[in-house]
Amino acid sequence: MSAMDAPTAVIADDERLMREQLRARLAEVWPELTVVAEARNGQEAVELVASHRPDLVFLDIRMPGLTGVEAARRIAQLEADPGWPDDRPLPEIVFITAYDQYAVEAFEQGVADYVLKPAERERLQRTVQRLRARLARREGAPQAHDAPAAAPLQQLLHKLAAGMGQPKSYLKWIQASVGDTIRMIPVDEVLFFVSDEKYTRVQTAAFEALIRKPIKELVDELDPEVFWQIHRSTLVNTRHVAGVTRDFRGRQLVAVHGSTEKLEVSRSYTGLFKSM
Structure with a gap:
């Protein structure tokens, strides 16, 4: 995203009404944001992010098939895809969730953000403020403290998967x-x-x-x-x-x-x- 471009987003939620509600609320609190596509499941979300390369992706944590956490893992690896431009940052990840306090505390560490269902205007405004700041930092000359926290994000995704009953065993x-x-x-x-x-x-x-x-x-x-x-x-x-x-x-x-x-x-x- 250049300084002249409007930020773009993909929304992924298996419930149509939730997608519509989030899109409408985002239009209220962030009118310049363009939602370029909507996904009904995690697999669609990964494919849409790969094709549209948005600045943001809003992922419902619990979706059939590929969950939001699993989709986030795959999105985090799109940078390794030869088709992903070297100068294009990966999108900021925002989870749409009715998840428990454990997840909320993890998100507060700052490596990802979250929106509680249904999206309330005041909470969404705080999320938008954080996202605006992150996108603005991308526009400047990035320093070490401004770069995406790749390893902490991967660690968070593994912890969330384990917390959702998906224990992970690693290669030995x-x-x-x-x-x-x-x-x-x-x-x-x-x-x-x-x-x-x-x-x-x-x-x-x-x-x-x-x-x-x-x-x-x-x-x-x-x-x-x-x-x-x-x-x-x-x-x-x-x-x-x-x-x-x-x-x-x-x-x-x-x-x-x-x-x-x-x-x-x-x-x-x-x-x-x-x-x-």
């Missing part, structure tokens, strides 16, 4: 090719994963291996508190991070114990290392 081993052999690699020994178009490289301190699983699938299968995505093609094991420096162009580079390779942090993930 990676089956990968090393030359002509197949090895079982404990994920604790993996320093980082780097993908190209066909393969993902699994790097340990002793050797490298190859798998066909893309980064966007690994993100959902690995513990988000341990493995952070720092680039659309890179996941790093935070337990092996030695430090973060900046090069002459201002890019953040992650050094990892056990490897001489420096891993570039893309602009969308610079907020992960706020102290640097």
Whole structure:
């Protein structure tokens, strides 16, 4: 969104009346916002976000098939899609929910926002104020503290899924090719994963291996508190991070114990290392 563009949004809710009510209330409190599409389920929401690339997406948490939380996970990985522009931020996520206080407290951490059903004008106005501020920060030269909190968002989504009765178990081993052999690699020994178009490289301190699983699938299968995505093609094991420096162009580079390779942090993930 440029300074001259009106912000855009996608609304996803399986109840038509709820979609209409939210659209009408948004028109009252944020008249310049354009709702470009409405989805009836989570899968439609992901597809509409991929095609319209809105600034915001309003997701009902409980939808049949793909829930709002599952849809948010997939939306968070759209940046890894080759079709997503490098200079286009992912949309801000707002959950539409009648969820319990646990979720409300989690949203208050600031990595996502929420609207309680039915959307009340006063509460929606506060949400709009937050969203306006986030979108305005995107228009300036982004600093580390302004970048999206990618890892905290992934952690929140995993916690919400568990709270909705969807307990998550994470990968403990990676089956990968090393030359002509197949090895079982404990994920604790993996320093980082780097993908190209066909393969993902699994790097340990002793050797490298190859798998066909893309980064966007690994993100959902690995513990988000341990493995952070720092680039659309890179996941790093935070337990092996030695430090973060900046090069002459201002890019953040992650050094990892056990490897001489420096891993570039893309602009969308610079907020992960706020102290640097």
